[in-house]
Each structure stands twice: as C-alpha cells, then as structure tokens.
Amino acid sequence: MNIAVKLMQKLKDRDTQNKLKVYQEKAELIRKRNLEAWDDGQLQAESLRLQKEAKSGTPLDELLVDAYALVCEAAKRKLGLQPYDVQIMAAIALHERFLIEQHTGEGKTLSAVMPAYLNALTGKGVHVLTFNDYLANRDAEWMGPIYRFLGLTVNSVQTGMSLFEKQEAYAKDITYVTVKEAGFDYLRDTIALDEADTVHRPFHFVIVDEADSLLLDEARVPLVIASESASFGNDGNNGNDGICFADVARQLQQVEHYDFDEFQRNVYLNEAGSAKAESLLGCGNLYENHNSHLLMSLNCALHAELLLKKDVDYIVRDGNIELIDEYTGRVAENRNLPDGLQAALAAKEGLQLLAGGRILGTITLQHFISLYPKICGMTATAQTSAMDFEEIYVLQVVQIPPHRPNIRIDHPHRIYTHKEAKLKALVEEISSVHTSGRPILIGTSSVKESNMLAEALAVVNVPCHVLNAKNDAKEAEIIAKAGEISAVTVSTNMAGRGVDIRLGGGNPKQAEVVAKLGGLYVIGTHVNESMRIDDQLRGRSGRQGDPGSSVFFVSLEDELMLRFGINKAIHNLRQDEALEDSVLRSKIAQIQRVIMGQNFDIRQELNCYSDMVEDQRRILYEERLRILKGEKPMSFGAAGAAFLYRRVLG
Incomplete structure (x- = not known):
C-alpha cells in the first residue's frame, strides 16, 4: 500500500514540475512582450482590442500572454509594482482553474489581478471572494487603478449596503466581496418577489482567497436567512423551559448517567441517565413519540453543558452569546447553533434567547461556491488537504515556488508531561527571548488560555498585547506593532491567517535590527487538529525570505492528546523537563493525520445527504427565477412541484 502511495505521489510531483516548467516558459513569453515603450493610449487601445476579441468568442487561452503583459505594465505604471515570475506563474495556474499554494508575503493579491482581468474581458463578471469586509475593500481599492x-x-x-449599491457593485466587471455576503445576497435573491429586487447576475468565474479556510474549514457552515416574525421557527420552549433542561443536565453524572463517543464529539444518555431524567422531568418514557421534543431539548442541554466551553467555543458579551470560529479565533458574526442548541447555550449561561423567525432560505458555503462554473483559489496552506479539494471541488493543488527561499527555522515540538510544566517552560522561554529584544508571537488555543498566559507573563514583568475575540476591535493596532523590537503578542488563531506581520512594524531601521536578532519568533502553545492551521501560524514568520523561527509547546494533558490517550504512553510520569522522544513527535503528527482523515470522512458522509437536497433546491430556484423573468416554467407537474417545495423548504 505504501509503495502505491509513494508511486502516486512521485507521479503527481512529476506532473507538478512539468506544469511549473510550462508556466515558467509562458512567464518568459509575457516578459518578452515588453510594453515599456507604449504610451498610455496604446495600452488602453490594446485592452479594448482584447475585450472585443473575448466578446466575439476568441478563447481566453489565446489572449493570455497579451492580457498578462498588459496587466504587468499597468501595475508598474499605476502602483509601482513589478510582478515577479512566480506571481505570473501563479496567475496562469489560477486561470487554468487550479488551487495555488503560494507562501505568505508572496503577493497573492497581485497574482489574482491577472486572471481576474483576463476572465472579465468577456463582460460576464468576476468575483474575488475574500475573508472579511476589510480585505474586500482594501484589495478593490488597492488593485482598482x-x-x-x-x-x-x-x-x-x-x-x-443598500439594494441599489449592491446592484451597482455586482454589475462591475470585477467585484471583491466576502463569501458570506455574496452567499446571503444569493439567498435574498431566491426569495425576491420581483426581478428588480435581485442583485446577482449569472455566476461566471470566481477566485477564492484563503481557499482552504473557505472551501474546507467553513464549507459546512450554513448561511441562513429568516423572517423577523417570532411566530415561526420557535422550538416550542420558552426561556424557563431551557433553564429547566439545563438544570436537569447539571444533575446528571458522567459514566453513571451519560457517556461520550470515542473522540468526545457527542454525548449520550445511558439507561440510568434516561431513568433519572424521566424522574426529574416527570414525563414518563422519554422515548415515546409525544416526548420527542423533550428528548431533543435534553440532548441539546447536555451538549451545551458538556461539550461547549465558555471562552473557548463562545464568549458572553453585552448579555449575548457570541460563537467563536475555531479556525480563526474570531467571533463568527450572525452565526447561531442549529436545532435548539443556541437556546440551550443561552439557558446554560442564564440568558434569555429571543424567539427566531421562520427559515426562508439556507445554503452551505460549499454549495454556494459550487454554483460558479469556473472556480480557482489561493492560499498558503493547501497541499496537506489536496485530496479533499480534488474529491469535493475537482480542484487540483499546484505549489508555486517562492520568490525568495524560505529561511525560517521550524524547531521540533517541545513535549511536556503535564500542563503546569508546559506553562512554566513557556514563560521561561518567552522571558528569556524577550530580554534580547526579539519580537515574539504566541498562538494560543482559546480566549481563556490567552488571558491565562498574559497573567503569567505579567508576574515575571513581561508586558504583552493580547489579541482574542474579546478585544477584536484592537486587532489592526496590535498586529501593526507585533513585529517591533521587544513586542510580545499573545493571540488566538486571529493572528494565524491572512495577517501580515512586518519586521520592525514597517520601520526599515528597526526591521534591520530585528532581522539580526533572528526575526519574528513564533510560539504555538498547542497543536491544532489540522496541520494547515499550525502551518498558518508558522507562516507569520519568515515572510518573503525574512529570517524567523517557530516552535510548538505541547503537553500530554492537552485536549487533543487526552482524546487519543497518548498520555498513557508515559505511564503517569511527571517531570518539568521536555521529553526527548522522537516517537512522541511522530505520534502527534499521526494523530493530526487521523483527525484530518476523520473530518474528510464526515464531510463526505454529510455531502451524501445534503447534495441531494441541494440539487432539488436549485431546480426549484431556477423555476422561481424563470417565473420572475416572465418565462415559461418547466413542466414537471403539480405533484412534482409540491414534492420539491416540501423537500427544499420543509
């Protein structure tokens, strides 16, 4: 089996090298189309010619060299940017609908301009899906000239934005927008009662930034729009009912009344737990049909009480529950847990949850992005999940070589037997490095851990900036200073993706000093389930050939280690020094691969159910849109229409 895998990998590597060779040759052709001697009018006339060619049906592949040469010259004149060969190679791969892996700081934003321009020549529109509103606005303003x-x-x-403003923005040749806003606008279009109230035109070509996050990590996140009416969508329980179930859940004991599944993803009542709950609720048999709503509410209360942790999975701010995105560390705005879980979580914290409205439309990010006929994407971490991209989106990964070699030093994990030893070693390491003036970025697992580490550093007189979901308003200010001399930044995953930390805070003289000190020192206080998230944190250091280093501190009492029983391998040994066992490091990497495989299987299993419903939803929406436009609807009978309506909208 290993031989087959190695052979397959060897063939893929050879195929990638052949592609890169072709891209390099095309990049040289583009360079040879030297347009420096052309005046502005000639360049603009050439762009007009290309538009006419594209709209008349000339294949875009035939226009690529001329189009990219134009963009390169325009970038130099308007922004003072000269695209590197590797940026041009990345741009070619994007046009060919690959997912490119391009290192942090290598200029993905400029790489995306070339395929966006080329595909917009047809007049059908191009969307660049970004991570947040700030990036959408920044990139549109920056590349707009x-x-x-x-x-x-x-x-x-x-x-x-108003309806009119959005219609104008989506009518442009190139539109920068967050995937969630584009998705919600699509859902609003599906319930519009007049064609004049829709904002999207037919989808054409999309470039997905931070593709691994949007296409995999958040792929199953449903976008939901609901009516404001409180008379629908209520699960039948008022706030007092929720508090009652939360109280019952707190009276149940592990093993005696409930058990977890193997990896603690779910919690189940056992026979004794069911009897105890029935006694406390006075409801008779919980599993009879008329008690199904009670059983669901109790299961939600158990899940909220035992599996959802405050300052890890959510925070309470201004009397509201705000969910934390596990991959980004940020508050997931407008996101609620489904199927009564949000109400159970509010009851756990003693908060009143307002009744929800009737669900009018829903779609997962994965299904929304799949609506585009042409998809490509870019990220700094893709190769470890190449199989997922190929299976789900039929997207192949191409690794683009860096413009400057990556000289960051990635040290082996430092593994400790227990959490106290890890914390003590962390504080000692940070304190020691801080005395040299070298900037340090520490990536923590949660709001709770970031605050705890900051308190421990304060005890040894190491000042630090804390960045987490509770003080996200200061994000830009904190990140701007993270590369300065003596800066210590303690962050959740908020500083792990899409964040550009410049040595010296952008000051050239300071940057020189920091570089001599070894560059930015990145410390992870835990390993994530996905290697990609670890790599994103590492990638904050060693930007564009800068010096830097990274290391992860791991305790065998960390949640991930406990879940897989790796702590049992040391037979209750406790010591303050790090363990020098290479087998343990290999075991940790194996655990991450196993979890990534499990998550892939879960996604595949869920897709088997959701894809069928999504196909039906699309048929219904196409019919609805056809009617809105005054066209004759397809004829599949009243019974068929009623069936689709019931299946899709419930």
Whole structure:
C-alpha cells in the first residue's frame, strides 16, 4: 500500500514540475512582450482590442500572454509594482482553474489581478471572494487603478449596503466581496418577489482567497436567512423551559448517567441517565413519540453543558452569546447553533434567547461556491488537504515556488508531561527571548488560555498585547506593532491567517535590527487538529525570505492528546523537563493525520445527504427565477412541484 502511495505521489510531483516548467516558459513569453515603450493610449487601445476579441468568442487561452503583459505594465505604471515570475506563474495556474499554494508575503493579491482581468474581458463578471469586509475593500481599492486604467470597472460589496449599491457593485466587471455576503445576497435573491429586487447576475468565474479556510474549514457552515416574525421557527420552549433542561443536565453524572463517543464529539444518555431524567422531568418514557421534543431539548442541554466551553467555543458579551470560529479565533458574526442548541447555550449561561423567525432560505458555503462554473483559489496552506479539494471541488493543488527561499527555522515540538510544566517552560522561554529584544508571537488555543498566559507573563514583568475575540476591535493596532523590537503578542488563531506581520512594524531601521536578532519568533502553545492551521501560524514568520523561527509547546494533558490517550504512553510520569522522544513527535503528527482523515470522512458522509437536497433546491430556484423573468416554467407537474417545495423548504 505504501509503495502505491509513494508511486502516486512521485507521479503527481512529476506532473507538478512539468506544469511549473510550462508556466515558467509562458512567464518568459509575457516578459518578452515588453510594453515599456507604449504610451498610455496604446495600452488602453490594446485592452479594448482584447475585450472585443473575448466578446466575439476568441478563447481566453489565446489572449493570455497579451492580457498578462498588459496587466504587468499597468501595475508598474499605476502602483509601482513589478510582478515577479512566480506571481505570473501563479496567475496562469489560477486561470487554468487550479488551487495555488503560494507562501505568505508572496503577493497573492497581485497574482489574482491577472486572471481576474483576463476572465472579465468577456463582460460576464468576476468575483474575488475574500475573508472579511476589510480585505474586500482594501484589495478593490488597492488593485482598482490597474483595472480602471485598462478600461474595466471594479468595486467591493460591503455589509450594510443598500439594494441599489449592491446592484451597482455586482454589475462591475470585477467585484471583491466576502463569501458570506455574496452567499446571503444569493439567498435574498431566491426569495425576491420581483426581478428588480435581485442583485446577482449569472455566476461566471470566481477566485477564492484563503481557499482552504473557505472551501474546507467553513464549507459546512450554513448561511441562513429568516423572517423577523417570532411566530415561526420557535422550538416550542420558552426561556424557563431551557433553564429547566439545563438544570436537569447539571444533575446528571458522567459514566453513571451519560457517556461520550470515542473522540468526545457527542454525548449520550445511558439507561440510568434516561431513568433519572424521566424522574426529574416527570414525563414518563422519554422515548415515546409525544416526548420527542423533550428528548431533543435534553440532548441539546447536555451538549451545551458538556461539550461547549465558555471562552473557548463562545464568549458572553453585552448579555449575548457570541460563537467563536475555531479556525480563526474570531467571533463568527450572525452565526447561531442549529436545532435548539443556541437556546440551550443561552439557558446554560442564564440568558434569555429571543424567539427566531421562520427559515426562508439556507445554503452551505460549499454549495454556494459550487454554483460558479469556473472556480480557482489561493492560499498558503493547501497541499496537506489536496485530496479533499480534488474529491469535493475537482480542484487540483499546484505549489508555486517562492520568490525568495524560505529561511525560517521550524524547531521540533517541545513535549511536556503535564500542563503546569508546559506553562512554566513557556514563560521561561518567552522571558528569556524577550530580554534580547526579539519580537515574539504566541498562538494560543482559546480566549481563556490567552488571558491565562498574559497573567503569567505579567508576574515575571513581561508586558504583552493580547489579541482574542474579546478585544477584536484592537486587532489592526496590535498586529501593526507585533513585529517591533521587544513586542510580545499573545493571540488566538486571529493572528494565524491572512495577517501580515512586518519586521520592525514597517520601520526599515528597526526591521534591520530585528532581522539580526533572528526575526519574528513564533510560539504555538498547542497543536491544532489540522496541520494547515499550525502551518498558518508558522507562516507569520519568515515572510518573503525574512529570517524567523517557530516552535510548538505541547503537553500530554492537552485536549487533543487526552482524546487519543497518548498520555498513557508515559505511564503517569511527571517531570518539568521536555521529553526527548522522537516517537512522541511522530505520534502527534499521526494523530493530526487521523483527525484530518476523520473530518474528510464526515464531510463526505454529510455531502451524501445534503447534495441531494441541494440539487432539488436549485431546480426549484431556477423555476422561481424563470417565473420572475416572465418565462415559461418547466413542466414537471403539480405533484412534482409540491414534492420539491416540501423537500427544499420543509
């Protein structure tokens, strides 16, 4: 089996090298199309010619060299940016609908301009899906002069825009928008009562930034729009009912009344637990049909009480529950837990949850992005999940070589027997490095841990900035200073993705000093379930050939280690020094691979159910849109229409 896997990998590597060779040759052709001697009018006339060619049906592949040469010259004149060969190679791969892995700081934003321009020549529109509103606005403003100089229109969509403003933005040749805002706008279109109230035009070509996060980590996140009416969507329980179930859940004991599954993803009542719950609720047999709502509410209360942790999975702010995205460390705005879990969580914290409205439309990010006929993407971490991309989106990964070699030193994990030893070693390491003036970025697992570490550093007089979901308003200010001399930044995963930390805080003289000290020192206080998330944290250091280093501190009492029983391997040994066992490091890497495999299987299993419903939902929406436009609907009978309506909208 291993031989087959190695052979397959060897063939893939050879295929990648062949692709890169072709891309390099094309990049050289683009370079040879030297347009420096052309005046602005000639460049703009050439862009107009390319638009006419594209709209008349000339294949875009035939226009690629001329189009990319134009963009390169426009970037130099309007922004003072000269694309590197590797950026041009990445741009070619994007047009060919690959998912590119391009290192942090290698200029993905400029790479995306070339395929966006080329595919927008047809007049059908291009969407660049970004991670947040700030990036959508920043990239549209930053790259806008290139597009406008070449005769194309560009805009960004922002949360809170009016209907007219959104219609204008989506009508542009290139539109920068967050995937969630584009998805919600699509859902609003599906319930519009007049074609004039829709904002999207037919989807054409999309470039997905931070593709691994949006296409995998958040792929199953459902976008949901609901009516404001409180008369629908209520699970039948008021706030007092929720508190009652929370109280019952707290009276149940592990092993005696409930058990977890193997990896503690779910919790189940056992026979004794069911009897205890029935006694406390006075409801008779919990498993009879008329008690199904009680059983569901109790299961939600158990899940909220035992599996959802405050300052890890959610925070309470201004009397509201705010969920934390496990992959980004940020508050997941407008996200609620499904199927009564949100109400159970509010009851756990003694908060009143307002009744929800009737669900009018829902779609997962995965299904929304799949609506685009042409998909490509870019990220700094893709290769470890190449199989997922290929299976789910038929997207192949191409690794683009860096412009400057990565000289960051990634040290082996430091493994400790227990959490106290790890914390003590962490504080000692941070304190020692801090005395040299070298900037340090520490990535923690949760709001709770980041605050705890900050308190421990304060005891030894190491000042630090804390960045987590509770003080996200200060994010830009904290990140801007994270690369300065003597800066110590303690962060959740908020500083692990899409964050550009410049040595010296952007000051050239300071940057020189920091580089001599060894660059940014990244410390992880735990390993994540996905290697990609670890790599994102590492990638904050060693930007564009800068010096830097990274290391992860791991305790065998960390949640991930306990879940897989790796702590049993040391037979209750407790010591303050790090364990020098290479087998343990290999075991940790194996655990991460196992979990990534499990998550892949879970996604595949869920897709088997959701894909069928999604196909039906699309048929119904196409029919609805056809009627809105005054076209004759398809004929599949009243019974068929009623069936689809029931299946899709419930």
